Amino acid sequence: xxxxxxRKDGRTPNQPRMLSCSRNILHRAxxxxxxxxGETKVLxxxxxxxxxxxxxxxxxxxxxxxxxxxxxxxxxxxxxxCEMIMKKTIQSICLLTVxxxxxxxxxxxxxxxxxxxLPCAINAACAALVDAGIPMKHLAVAICCCVAEEGxxxxxxxxLEEQQMRGFAYLVFPNSALSALPKGSSLVDGEPLEHGIxxxxxxxxxxxxxxxxxxxxxxxxxxxxxDVLRRSLQKSE
Amino acid sequence: MGLLDSSGDLSAEMEVDxxxxxxxxxxxxxxxxxxxxxDGRPLGRARDTTVALGAVSSADGSALAKIGSTTMLAAxxxxxxxxxxxxxxxxxxxxxxxxxxxxxxxxxxxxxxxxAVVVSKQLSDTILSSGMIDLKELALVSGKAAWMxxxxxxxxxxxxxxxxxxxxxxxxxFSHCKHLSPxxxxxxxxxxxxxxxxxxxxYSLAVQIPVVSVNDKGKIVAFTEEGDGRKLEKEAVxxxxxxxxxxxxxxxxxxxxxxxxxxxDPTSEEESIMETLVTVVMDSSDRLVSFYKPGGPALAYxxxxxxxxxxxxxxxxxxxxxxxxxxxxxxxx
Numbered sequence: 001x002x003x004x005x006x007r008k009d010g011r012t013p014n015q016p017r018m019l020s021c022s023r024n025i026l027h028r029a030x031x032x033x034x035x036x037x038g039e040t041k042v043l044x045x046x047x048x049x050x051x052x053x054x055x056x057x058x059x060x061x062x063x064x065x066x067x068x069x070x071x072x073x074x075x076x077x078x079x080x081x082c083e084m085i086m087k088k089t090i091q092s093i094c095l096l097t098v099x100x101x102x103x104x105x106x107x108x109x110x111x112x113x114x115x116x117x118l119p120c121a122i123n124a125a126c127a128a129l130v131d132a133g134i135p136m137k138h139l140a141v142a143i144c145c146c147v148a149e150e151g152x153x154x155x156x157x158x159x160l161e162e163q164q165m166r167g168f169a170y171l172v173f174p175n176s177a178l179s180a181l182p183k184g185s186s187l188v189d190g191e192p193l194e195h196g197i198x199x200x201x202x203x204x205x206x207x208x209x210x211x212x213x214x215x216x217x218x219x220x221x222x223x224x225x226x227d228v229l230r231r232s233l234q235k236s237e
Numbered sequence: 238m239g240l241l242d243s244s245g246d247l248s249a250e251m252e253v254d255x256x257x258x259x260x261x262x263x264x265x266x267x268x269x270x271x272x273x274x275x276d277g278r279p280l281g282r283a284r285d286t287t288v289a290l291g292a293v294s295s296a297d298g299s300a301l302a303k304i305g306s307t308t309m310l311a312a313x314x315x316x317x318x319x320x321x322x323x324x325x326x327x328x329x330x331x332x333x334x335x336x337x338x339x340x341x342x343x344x345x346x347x348x349x350x351x352x353a354v355v356v357s358k359q360l361s362d363t364i365l366s367s368g369m370i371d372l373k374e375l376a377l378v379s380g381k382a383a384w385m386x387x388x389x390x391x392x393x394x395x396x397x398x399x400x401x402x403x404x405x406x407x408x409x410x411f412s413h414c415k416h417l418s419p420x421x422x423x424x425x426x427x428x429x430x431x432x433x434x435x436x437x438x439x440y441s442l443a444v445q446i447p448v449v450s451v452n453d454k455g456k457i458v459a460f461t462e463e464g465d466g467r468k469l470e471k472e473a474v475x476x477x478x479x480x481x482x483x484x485x486x487x488x489x490x491x492x493x494x495x496x497x498x499x500x501x502d503p504t505s506e507e508e509s510i511m512e513t514l515v516t517v518v519m520d521s522s523d524r525l526v527s528f529y530k531p532g533g534p535a536l537a538y539x540x541x542x543x544x545x546x547x548x549x550x551x552x553x554x555x556x557x558x559x560x561x562x563x564x565x566x567x568x569x570x
Contacts, residue, residue: 077354077358077361078358080351080355080358081354081355081359084351085531087532088532089532090532091512091532092513092533092534169528172532174536195538196536196537196538197537197542198530199530200528201529201530201531202525202526202527202528202529203362203527205366205368205526206524206525207523207524208523208525208543211525211542215539215542
């Protein structure tokens with residue numbers, strides 16, 4: 001069955017763009033990282049833990065605050081939504097009880113948006129959190145999968161492809177090789193820990209099967225990405 | 238002090254309400270182990286839902302939706318505007334979700350609640366990407382005039398599952414629509430005046446697109462039937478496009494995840510205890526419009542995804558029935 005989609009930059013449907021990640025680029029921040037996928041580039045900086053939590057937050061846990069700075073324009077609803085999604089994603093990977101009554105700020109600056117922006121930002125934030133030394137259960141790896149008109153799944157679209165495709169999904173999976181969990185609990189419901197979805201945001205309409213195929217493809221791509229991330233974090237510095 | 242090892246003894250002595258406030262998670266887990274929730278619902282059942290159409294008489298379309306205690310009031314106002322250069326044949330929909338301080342003790346006047354901004358964006362994304370409204374239907378004169386529908390949703394009581402109730406009220410407000418009797422007018426080559434046609438009292442309509450036409454200067458003016466015979470010479474530009482036809486309607490279900498339990502339609506207390514929420518939106522042609530899981534400590538495995546989708550399908554049938562009953566109730570009036 002012909003599943004090949006001709007992509008403008010010549011990539012195969014399963015091929016993500018060139019990845020480049022660097023850490024400790026901002027010297028004033030406690031942790032920083034930049035993550036770029038092809039033309040999409042995001043810079044993340046982590047400040048913290050600082051004393052005190054914000055109002056309405058639980059003082060028995062650490063509080064995470066995300067500030068999303070768009071490339072141009074004022075902060076609007078889309079930015080607030082991205083902040084909320086990132087905050088909840090980071091909260092689920094950090095060990096919040098280690099430093100109670102503190103606030104850790106993650107500032108995300110969009111340098112260039114060429115598709116798959118939120119996954120790029122989540123990856124950058126994770127790398128920045130590692131750089132800052134914030135205690136985490138495991139890392140998170142994010143990917144964008146989109147569904148083409150005829151139903152095939154394409155990984156890591158550019159902005160143009162995102163707009164042309166029928167629908168796309170941003171998926172975040174755990175990367176548990178650096179996990180703090182004991183070995184015995186690595187299987188949940190017969191599926192290893194890496195198979196659970198931490199975050200999923202979809203746009204556009206697709207069938208349930210197409211979504212599950214996106215999840216499967218995304219998982220496989222994230223496993224490869226986790227390897228790259230692990231090696232890059234271990235060898236630097 | 239309630240210590241972990243003596244909690245068994247403590248709970249026997251403590252009042253139920255005190256235990257609920259002090260150890261909310263354990264209180265819920267005791268119930269979940271029996272596959273029931275404190276309000277008596279089984280895990281997969283949503284709360285009682287009602288929809289009332291035409292709640293706001295001055296709006297072009299309105300609906301009041303209640304899921305349990307969560308109440309949402311949606312109202313649609315139609316205005317004419319010039320379409321953008323990139324899409325001269327399309328109208329526009331602007332969706333706003335407001336959480337006034339009346340709805341919840343955590344919302345204070347001044348700063349909009351964080352939840353309001355997120356639900357507002359989610360709603361616009363869902364309604365626009367589900368294809369329920371074909372924007373080309375809202376066009377009047379290509380490049381010069383098109384309808385802009387302002388949808389405002391007010392949360393009157395926030396008790397969990399805000400997105401579900403808001404989407405239901407938006408869908409009900411949009412899909413309530415009827416034919417206006419078309420006007421046969423002989424066109425003149427002259428300046429056309431327009432005046433808005435007011436819906437006749439026979440129809441208690443929710444969304445009707447007013448009949449309008451274009452004057453010499455290119456301005457859109459509305460149309461009245463009363464008046465002198467001269468009015469009969471004007472041509473109504475959109476007399477055939479009065480009914481707003483809807484594509485496949487999206488329905489949603491929010492579930493709270495906790496360990497291996499899936500709680501459908503959580504209340505605000507459940508939402509605050511079980512921090513992981515999943516919102517699944519499906520449309521009537523069984524397509525997945527959105528699978529929204531913004532982080533949270535519980536991870537979604539494939540079995541969980543399929544379970545949530547199955548619960549949403551079931552809920553979709555319930556909601557379709559409720560909407561149908563609400564419409565047939567309106568027809569009788």
